[in-house]
Amino acid sequence: MDLTLKIWRQANATAKGKFETYTVKNISPDSSFLEMLDILNQQLIEDNIATPVCFDHDCREGICGMCGLYINGRAHGPDKGVTTCQLHMRKFKDGDTIVIEPWRAKPFPIIKDLVVDRTAFDKIIAAGGYVSVNTGGIPDANAIPISKKDADTAMDAAACIGCGACVASCKNASAMLFVAAKVSQFAHLPQGKVEAKERVKNMVSKMDEVGFGNCTNTGACEAECPKEISILHIAKLNREFFAAKIC
Amino acid sequence: MSNVFTFSIGKKLVMALMGLFLCAFLVVHLGINLALIFSSTTEAFNKAAHFMGTNPVVKAMEIGLFGGIFLHILYAAILTLKNWIARPVGYKIGNNQQTSFFSKYMVHTAVIVAIFLVLHLFDFYVKAKFQHGFVNDVVYDGKTYHDLGTLVLERFKIGWVVVVYVIALLGLGFHLIHGFQSAFQTMGLNHPVYTPIIKAVGYIYSVAVTLGFIAIPVAVYFFK
Ligand code: HEM
Numbered sequence A: 001m002d003l004t005l006k007i008w009r010q011a012n013a014t015a016k017g018k019f020e021t022y023t024v025k026n027i028s029p030d031s032s033f034l035e036m037l038d039i040l041n042q043q044l045i046e047d048n049i050a051t052p053v054c055f056d057h058d059c060r061e062g063i064c065g066m067c068g069l070y071i072n073g074r075a076h077g078p079d080k081g082v083t084t085c086q087l088h089m090r091k092f093k094d095g096d097t098i099v100i101e102p103w104r105a106k107p108f109p110i111i112k113d114l115v116v117d118r119t120a121f122d123k124i125i126a127a128g129g130y131v132s133v134n135t136g137g138i139p140d141a142n143a144i145p146i147s148k149k150d151a152d153t154a155m156d157a158a159a160c161i162g163c164g165a166c167v168a169s170c171k172n173a174s175a176m177l178f179v180a181a182k183v184s185q186f187a188h189l190p191q192g193k194v195e196a197k198e199r200v201k202n203m204v205s206k207m208d209e210v211g212f213g214n215c216t217n218t219g220a221c222e223a224e225c226p227k228e229i230s231i232l233h234i235a236k237l238n239r240e241f242f243a244a245k246i247c
Numbered sequence B: 001m002s003n004v005f006t007f008s009i010g011k012k013l014v015m016a017l018m019g020l021f022l023c024a025f026l027v028v029h030l031g032i033n034l035a036l037i038f039s040s041t042t043e044a045f046n047k048a049a050h051f052m053g054t055n056p057v058v059k060a061m062e063i064g065l066f067g068g069i070f071l072h073i074l075y076a077a078i079l080t081l082k083n084w085i086a087r088p089v090g091y092k093i094g095n096n097q098q099t100s101f102f103s104k105y106m107v108h109t110a111v112i113v114a115i116f117l118v119l120h121l122f123d124f125y126v127k128a129k130f131q132h133g134f135v136n137d138v139v140y141d142g143k144t145y146h147d148l149g150t151l152v153l154e155r156f157k158i159g160w161v162v163v164v165y166v167i168a169l170l171g172l173g174f175h176l177i178h179g180f181q182s183a184f185q186t187m188g189l190n191h192p193v194y195t196p197i198i199k200a201v202g203y204i205y206s207v208a209v210t211l212g213f214i215a216i217p218v219a220v221y222f223f224k
């Protein structure tokens, strides 16, 4: 496959960026999207065309949440339920032009090219996305009964890898699906109930503080989430919030 | 309760509750207005309008209604502004397919409805309340009423007024199709079985209310 790539290039956080156009040839349809970018970078270095394009990645198997490119107007590209690293070139056609942009949100400032700083998510987690336990002997796995339904729902929420596709694809740059996944995961488990009220207040407050937008229930986040997390969890977050603040 | 409104979700809750309150108001408003086109005289409408204008319970509700509109618009403005600030640099190719259709135009339809609201209030409400020179009196069974019905009929004989009303009401309809079901999600009410029902009810409600309101100026223009 021969492709034309329009890629956002930005030297550093404060530099003014712009789109650059590159071409790659003989790309196998079986290669992954990131492998295609590796080939581009190899070519940029060898032919002395430009500095390599920076993009985030780590596991390349869809579990770490590091990768995240905005491809042709879609977070993680055209495939459903996969991260950018799991996207394959067979989803494109020979001769296609592919526009590659970084996540765009004020709380996700660009570090370089396609790499954004997602510490805003870490700050939200630090505000309450955990369960405090005293360390000690390993507790018996079945000492606390948890219904299958709750365990499943919590597991669905726990699938969130914090990649930020929800923020990137939301027209309001809202982080509600991310916060909802974390709050809902704990709220469904007995271990999480102890700190539930403080958790939801602190996480929502931090989410507002770091500058994410507000959910208007557009549904874009659940459609683009590589882990297909449902906005049912956002409703759960809202309920948890009202229970903590009003009741 | 204390500072729930300082949180984004708290503001959204107020918007949702006020939005649904406005949805309930629209039903009452439409019910009374339909009296105009389904009856040959303006008597039923004038009597209903008199009741709505004088009954103490309704008057108290009216304060709630204006407060509700104010809060809905205030929080909509604050949240929307924050949403714009949250993405200072947009995409070259925006996400269009994944965002639900009607949710994309909430701000646009809101502005249409807000401008319309001002025009509409000056059209009838201000005249009925404060500018009695514009309104004639009629007497039914020895009691004097303002002939607001005739005021409306005369207004809707003007072509451009009808066109403005129809456009604005379509805007309102668009706003409600997303707004009605969205309010339930905001209140935390999402359920695999009941949410599709809420969405269907919201859709039917929005279409019915929109067509009902549109029918009034159109019917007056062509048939009265
Ligand atoms: C009769 C008039 C109106 C009714 C019945 C109504 C109803 C609603 C409802 C039920 C919602 C959903 C709330 C939620 O999702 O939590 C909503 C959202 C909204 N309304 Fe209204 N509204 C009306 C007028 C207005 C006006 C005049 C404005 C502003 C000038 C406005 C601005 C908004 C905005 C910006 C949203 C949020 C958009 C979104 O969720 O995407 N509305 N409205």
Ligand code: FES
Residues within 6 Å of the ligand: A056, A057, A058, A059, A060, A061, A062, A063, A064, A065, A066, A067, A068, A083, A084, A085, A086
């Ligand atoms: S690189 Fe780990 S999820 Fe894509």
